[in-house]
Amino acid sequence: NSSQEKNNKRIVISRKIGIFSLIILAYAIYRLFILDYSLVSIGLVSFVIIAQLAPSFFCALFWKRGSKSGAVTGIILGFLSCFYTLLIPYGIGITKSTSLFIQEGPWGIVFLKPFELFGLDYLEPIPHAVFWSLLINILSYLAISVSFNGNYRERNYAEMFVDIDKYITNHENAFVWKGTAYISDIQKVLQRFLGEDRTKRALTIFNLKYNIDKNITTADARFIKFAENLLTGHIGTASAKILISSVVKEDKISLPEVLRILEESKENLIINKKLTDTSHELKKISEQLKNANLELINKDIQKDEFLDTVTHELRTPITAIRAASEILHDDDDIPEELKKQFLQNIISESDRLNRLIDKILDLEKFETGKQKIYLSKNDISITIKKTLDSLQQLIKNKKIEVEFNQNSHEIKAFYDEERIIQVVHNLISNAIKFCSETDGKIQISIHENKDNVEVKIHNNGKGVKKEDFEAIFDKFYQSRNQNVKKPIGSGLGLAICKKIIEHHKGSIWAEDDITEGATFSFILPNYNTPENS
Structure with a gap:
């Protein structure tokens, strides 16, 4: 109650001071202007001054960026322009042609003459003052508004005011x-x-x-x-x-009630934000579940294809072994040479079956993460030389020329040598298999940089189609493309190579820009890279 009485007294005193000041100001204007000028002239001057509110008023109706600082600055500068170009000359008396301020400008500066400001000399005093005051008002209002950000309350009110609908x-x-x-x-x-x-x-x-x-x-x-x-x-x-x-x-609303209303509003805002965030999270999780479901369906299809292909691949050697065994069992009069041939077929098909089972188990271990690799520092050129030595007889049988210049210096990398030999052996075996029948040639090269060691194995035989660059590393790729005559092999070799290289944090691919034959490349991290140092 005491604070309310104080506020009431302050309001009454403020009104009294305002009324008294207005009376004094009105009397001063009367003495300065009314006695020398007509009522029309005074009215026009009043309109020019009141017009300084127009830019802020009309811009605020349509423009959200307008700020309080811009409006105040524009009104003050606009009023000062009026004061300089209109009120001061009127106070001096525009009929007094002897006034140096009006005739020559302050300190004799012609461009600052109040009725011909900056050389604008073809307007009457009232239009002249309107032009300069509103121009300065608008420009300063716009400049201050776009140069400084208002506070959040200003921005909120501006948005509500402009977008009232x-x-x-x-x-x-x-x-x-x-x-x-x-x-x-x-x-x-x-x-x-x-x-x-x-x-x-x-x-x-x-x-x-x-x-x-x-x-x-x-x-x-x-x-x-x-x-x-x-x-x-x-x-x-x-x-x-x-x-x-x-x-x-x-009834009066107490301060605790106001605070409670504000707290409830704040809680509602927080709850709404949490609900929005939860909705976004649920949407994200739903999308992830959808993708996971599609992936599971895809994996299920791949699993079915894999099992079908494994069955097909296992049945081939088993059928051959069974057929040879039945012939040996049922017919006692088989010549010795033919018997040896059937036994040799049984042994070779058994070895093929064993290799196929080993590869399937190997691939399964890599895919489930059970397979471990044992890294050590090795020279990649020596590893390739070891692999070539093991395939030397096969290379001679097919009369293939191998071009491999072993580097004079060591090319070190971190890898499991046994596994990389398996990769190189598979790639060279494929190169031998698909090499040209007449003038077969295999080129092996090693390229080293600060990050990686790259190995390229090229053969001059049949190339790889661009659309098959990715598919050739799939399991049993050969068996799924029966329109091409199927070469000898399980179709698991490149799939295992890819898994081994990826476990070494490297990559393997078929080259794209080869005009003749096929080139397979793989990279391994260099021993000198920071992560391996």
Whole structure:
């Protein structure tokens, strides 16, 4: 109560000072202007000064970036322009042609003459002052507004003010009111000023908008605000508030209640944010589950294909072994030479079956992560030489020329030598298999840089189609392409090579820009790279 009395006294004193100052200012203007100039001239000067509010007013209607600082700066600079180009000359007296300030400008600077500012000499004093004051006002308003960001409250109010149609529906919900009021009392006030039909239509719209039960007799905050808005258009804001307050019994809202309302609003905002975040997370998880499901379906299909192909691959040597065994078992009169041939077929098919089973188990270990590799520092050129020595007889049988210049210096890399020998052996075996039948040639080269060691193995035989560059590293790739005559092999070699190289943090691929034959390359991390040092 004491603070309220102090505020009331301050308001009364402020009003008294304002009224007294206005009277003194009016008398001063009377003495300076009214006695020397006509009422029309004084009116025009007043309009020029009042016009300084126009840029801020009209820009604020359509532009969200306008700021308080820009508006204040524009109005002050616009008024100072008026003061310089209009009020000072009028105070001196424009009829006094002897005034040096008016005739020559301050300190004799012609460009600063108040009626011909910056050389603009073809306008009358009033239009001249309007042009310069509004130009400076608008430019300074725009410049300050775009140069400095206003605070969050300014930005919020600007957005609500410009986009009023977007936020108008929130006004009634945002109105805070505490008290007791009856709809019938407020309805009588509305009928008195709006008429019975219009009031009825407005109440129907309100009930439909907020889904209000017609049997409720007491008004809430939304209805109070709605009624005030209806009356404001007819009798003004102040009168509408007075009329509504005359028929409602309003209780004071204490500070704890205000704080509680704010806390509830804050909690609602937090809950809404959490719900939004949760919704985004659920959407993300749903997408991940969808992708995982597709991946599982794809893996299931691959598993079925894999099992079908394994069955097919195992059946071939088993059938050959069974057929040879049945012939040996049923026919005792087989010549010795033919018997040896059948036995040799059984041994070779058994070895093939054993190799196939080993490869399948090997690949399964790599895919499930059970297979371990044992890294050590090795010379890649020596590893390739060892592999070539083991294949020397096969190379001689097919009369293939191998071009491999072993480097004079060591080319070190970290790898499991046994596994890399397996990779090189497989790639060279494929090169021998697909080499040209007449003038077969295999070229092996090693390239070293600061990060990687790259090995290229080229043969001059049949090339690889571009669309098959990725597919050739799939399991049983050969058996899934029966339109091409199937070469000898399981179709697992390149798939195992890829797994071994990837476990070494390297990569393997078929070269793209080869005109003749096929080239396979793989890289391993150099021993001198930081991660291996």
